[in-house]
Amino acid sequence: MFAYIAAGIFGFALLLDLFDTDLGAPDLFSPGTLSLAGLLCLALYLAGVGRAPGSGGGGRWRGRRPGRG
Template sequence: MLAYIAAGIFGFALLLDLFDSDLGAPDLFNVHTLLMLGLLFLALYLAGVGRGPGTAGGGGRWYRGRRPGRG
């Protein structure tokens, strides 16, 4: 989930950079601030914070009882 948030922030930062806009708040919505925020979410995702692939409920295989094919 954090990786999706980071991707959305990176996309928003790219659009702001392409249109050369600061949305009227140059200290709050500049490209460098949004890039740092996106990198923060990406680092949190890679560190294992939040729900990522392979965590509980994240779509991995969960066997209840005996695992199939184990004799």
């Protein structure tokens, strides 16, 4: 979930930078501030924050691997 939020923030920051606008709030919507917010969300995603309980990664491959006798 945090990865999707980070992607949205990065996309919004890119559009603001491309159109060279600050939407009337230069400190709140600057590309630098939005990039830091996106990096924070990306770091939280990589740290595992917000995952569903018990989703320890790779739950599909628990136990024996198929095809091994």
